[in-house]
Amino acid sequence: MKHEIDLSKYQAHTDLISETIDTISENTGYVKEEEHVEDVTIETITVDKQGEELIQKKSGVYKTLYFEDVTDEKNYKVVQTAFQKALQQVLQLEKIPKKASCLVVGLGNHNATPDALGPLAGEQVLVTRHLFQLGLEVDEKYRSVAVFIPGVMGTTGMETKDMILGIFNEIKPDFIIALDALAASHLERLNKTIQITNTGIHPGSGIGNHRSELSKDTLGVPVIAIGVPTVVDAVTIVSNTIDYLFEHISYEKENANQASIKFVSLMHRDYEEQEDNLTLQEKETVMGLVGKLSDEQIRQLISEVLRPLGYNLIVTPKDVNFVIEKLSKLLATGINKSLHAN
Amino acid sequence: MKHEIDLSKYQAHTDLISETIDTISENTGYVKEEEHVEDVTIETITVDKQGEELIQKKSGVYKTLYFEDVTDEKNYKVVQTAFQKALQQVLQLEKIPKKASCLVVGLGNHNATPDALGPLAGEQVLVTRHLFQLGLEVDEKYRSVAVFIPGVMGTTGMETKDMILGIFNEIKPDFIIALDALAASHLERLNKTIQITNTGIHPGSGIGNHRSELSKDTLGVPVIAIGVPTVVDAVTIVSNTIDYLFEHISYEKENANQASIKFVSLMHRDYEEQEDNLTLQEKETVMGLVGKLSDEQIRQLISEVLRPLGYNLIVTPKDVNFVIEKLSKLLATGINKSLHAN
């Protein structure tokens, strides 16, 4: 292993602060709270200025909803209610007045299913701005809402950030809500998490592309980002599998009173509750040299191994079209109910 | 008939200058030329400053292509070639340099088939601007092209003109090409005409909404508009039918040596070549009081008669989805070939 290689670029890419925090040892720089709406957990992480350095995430509030499948009708309603509650909390936190005008931005690629969440949700948002502009009489309960779906650079030739900026400068909304599909670094979060944050967006950015930030700092108005992890990359699934394998064996070791490390069939276990507590020696027994690598080194290895395929591979559930349809409707409904009085 | 009514608002709405000119008696203020590419006629109408007043159309160049069905593969290719030729003539007229950057705007409503021409054509335009922006090496033959598909006010809450202006201010293209579905006042032009003009666009405008003009006058760069009539309103079809009826009977009268006006079955006649040359007396015989009305009065009458239906009715061919698909491909191909060297 060449130690001169910069392993930081092999860190699992994640847009979820909850996953970022899982990988760091510090517990200063942020505060974490938790509440529950039936089976949905709403985790609130507040990062302070000091935390920006430590966690490498912009200071502000991040609300993460954890839930199970939204393709079940009953569960769908519970998640929708919880999402609405969390979004309203963020709106209140930002002190957004009842009649402040909103620009909703649906980020992503309409023609690539897992990335279509933003455009699909945006299309279902109730648009009212033109009614106010045309001087029509609008019911007291509505505020001014416009929707912009910019598309992606490959089909527009323009940076998404520039497009949003152009629209923003023209219509001057009081605040922005941006919807996007996110990348996760863990399979079990796929389509089962919503993140809401008041820290803005970085449309079209890779990691560290700070030029593209759209936030209260750069625009002068609140920019609330809502995202759902809908995709993990191929490196992640392999890397996750190795992690799960160690957890799996840890479980065996603890629960089965086994003298030696063995692979034993085990179904329906809940990974969440199992820590990987194997010694390095045990890991080497199970996975040889690979077992002794750090997470970053494993990702580097897998990246190199998969690179000759020349593919930009992603992992999604088989029924991704159906799941994205449900999630986009859920987000749009929650936004509509939060933005307009009932 | 109340003569105090302003009949001008009952003039047939048309976006085609060729139809406007047909309705006026003057032949000053503009120059009309014609050339042919196989079966396609390219008519060039150049309106001067004096003509603006007389014809009520902005001064500049209007090229109108007349052709038959583009759903036939062979015909499609001829029309595509002619369109490309006409577009290149307009680009040359505007002295647009080979490497000038272009913003293509696809106007209209993706979700209403006859109005989806602009978005569908825009989606098929070859986008290159991002390659230049990212500093990639781009083949000599390409210029910088971006595509913007704004949507319609009912789904965005924003005036289309404002959206285009926002994008324009952000990316500063050297010229704009706008694609749109047009309204015609004659059924026989439906999907069988392309109009190219250097006089700009009025997105989302009704007649006379001059605030919304996007043109060289307002933006400082050439704005070339390309349109195809894909829709006529319900009043038009009734009004056209009365016109056709008079032409029909004129033909009978001339060709059949008939002493009296009768309705005689006649198939496959070409309306284009038949003038309506009935006397007012003859028209009254055929159509009674209705026969004595002017075009505007007839349209007013039909408008009032149809109004209680409360419908915004349009007339399209049954296979509109298929025709629009062909036309959008034709426009995109012609634009791609005109903008980039071969």
Next chain:
Amino acid sequence: MKHEIDLSKYQAHTDLISETIDTISENTGYVKEEEHVEDVTIETITVDKQGEELIQKKSGVYKTLYFEDVTDEKNYKVVQTAFQKALQQVLQLEKIPKKASCLVVGLGNHNATPDALGPLAGEQVLVTRHLFQLGLEVDEKYRSVAVFIPGVMGTTGMETKDMILGIFNEIKPDFIIALDALAASHLERLNKTIQITNTGIHPGSGIGNHRSELSKDTLGVPVIAIGVPTVVDAVTIVSNTIDYLFEHISYEKENANQASIKFVSLMHRDYEEQEDNLTLQEKETVMGLVGKLSDEQIRQLISEVLRPLGYNLIVTPKDVNFVIEKLSKLLATGINKSLHAN
């Protein structure tokens, strides 16, 4: 006017029995009843064997729902409830047992918006047959339902009737529900009527193509047809306009105490309540020779006048995509609630 021409082929084509009955003078051969669900009228016409000859419609029960706009959310719910009630009445009339298996057929062309009603509604019907076939435990409230969307001959190369027959013979359902877009002969019925009948379907048929009938007579199981008029042809709109004109003038004559026939502007009048009671002489004054023609003669005349355009023109509301989306959801919801217990 050549009197030897068979005018019957110029009768306005309509799939609605209510429109057929309006054009005939007899009132034997059928029984008409009416009930109301809030603002929705449900008209039940029962045609007997003797009526088949007189009305030229197959004997059986036809339920016609009359309603206003379903794009209004509140109205939508009322219509949905009324539709469900009417469908259940037909199911009871056919003595269809609670657990009888159903094949739902979505007729029409997915790629031509006004004709996409059947496929779009079919796609939203809850499918359960495979659960029973796979031997899974299915909740008591569900019955076996399969959905078949055959497409149209132009894209399959097969007669729709043959395709349905092939599927029917293979899966042997206890009854069939077929969904289709219909043609109307009056503009005011467009998207504002649902017809339910137990007399079967004639997929892909023109008038009088009896070979294509799929009904209890030909299949041995009940075939319930549900349709909505979503389209009228171009001849209809012109012909309707002439009718409206006469009604318009009749109204003027009666209400305005006018000595002579004049065209007077009149808004927001309800056509439904106005009869055309002009004398032939008055009609000639208004419309000349055209005024003296019968309905069939007028349609023949308009057909000939429009024929050289070579177009198969249809008339739809501008927002047809949106209306069809609502109607298809309404039909699917009503069917789902009628077929499965709640």
Next chain:
Amino acid sequence: MKHEIDLSKYQAHTDLISETIDTISENTGYVKEEEHVEDVTIETITVDKQGEELIQKKSGVYKTLYFEDVTDEKNYKVVQTAFQKALQQVLQLEKIPKKASCLVVGLGNHNATPDALGPLAGEQVLVTRHLFQLGLEVDEKYRSVAVFIPGVMGTTGMETKDMILGIFNEIKPDFIIALDALAASHLERLNKTIQITNTGIHPGSGIGNHRSELSKDTLGVPVIAIGVPTVVDAVTIVSNTIDYLFEHISYEKENANQASIKFVSLMHRDYEEQEDNLTLQEKETVMGLVGKLSDEQIRQLISEVLRPLGYNLIVTPKDVNFVIEKLSKLLATGINKSLHAN
């Protein structure tokens, strides 16, 4: 490791005979030939009756095309030509007369992108059967072609096999061509392989579901299956990565003259040309206990490890919508050119 477990169910699922043959040691029971069309390799595997038992694949001819990316326009044309040649070879082999009528079946799920290949290709096939049926004069060069797109059991409630059988019995075509997306067991084949076989299809089948076979044996007419691997399951990507890792290290060992096994960065290597030639001892060094497992045992392990996620995960390239669009057009074009004379 419990040795009593039936490991056969953990064999990598593949629909490609080329992958099946790679996993077996025998080279009796089949003959393999190869030809080239520019950069495309066409491999022909002919399985005899004896081979059925050994390879567990139906006897008959399997043609496999290997190619690179079809999103490149030039490459697309080469692959299209090669596909057309291979298909025509199979048609000749089956002695299908020039005028024999064909039913094209587009298998798969329109609403799940990687599985939409069959429906999308089917939609682009030129349909002519109705022209012959209607007694129209059809140009000598065309044969009768119908297209059936059955959908999937989850949306129809019917077994796909039953639906095809129903249509087949009704229209009695002389032969069938079925199009489908396949599963592969190796990532590098994804969207870069076409398989054509005269051995029929097993729609909706898992492995070994022989009831669902549609072939010359069961229908009495040739059934030609055309498929492209568009998806691999999540287990495959992890398992493949381990294989690649061993190949990677084998390469290091051979080429880098290294005394000990190390992980060395290596880009752009071609996996195809590298065998895994590590000893079991070396594999244990690299991957510990995992390194000593057989392929089936590794898949079992990964399956168990991933199972608690409850997900039916698939791996696709990010631009899957675009690739599937290109591939479906390629298949349809090749079929159209093969079925009709030029």
